[in-house]
Amino acid sequence: MTDIEWEAPFCGEGNNCFRIGTDADGNAYIAVAGQEDTYLTDTREALSALIQDIKAGKADHLL
Template sequence: MPEITWEEPYCAEGSACYRIGVDGGGNSYIAIAGREDAYLTDSADALRQLIRDIKAGKADHLLAD
């Protein structure tokens, strides 16, 4: 597992909390807070766009368990 530095969780009202992280190789990560061992990794630009889409309500169906 890469050495990931996680930011403080981002928690939206009524939904799960997410954390963004980076490693020394320039990769970016996103995970549900408390479940950082099950993360998604991609370029920083791709994850920024994913977060923008989620905040804009375009991906609400992806967040349901």
């Protein structure tokens, strides 16, 4: 089992809260807060790009 270090939840206004995590191998994870056992994983760079696009308003409906 992978040990994932989860960051504090990020909550959009009136929406679900998400958490980002990383492991010792440099993989990144994203999950709905409270459901960290069900997550998506990719490289840290890919998830960072996703988050930057969301924050830039390109996909704000996801949060």
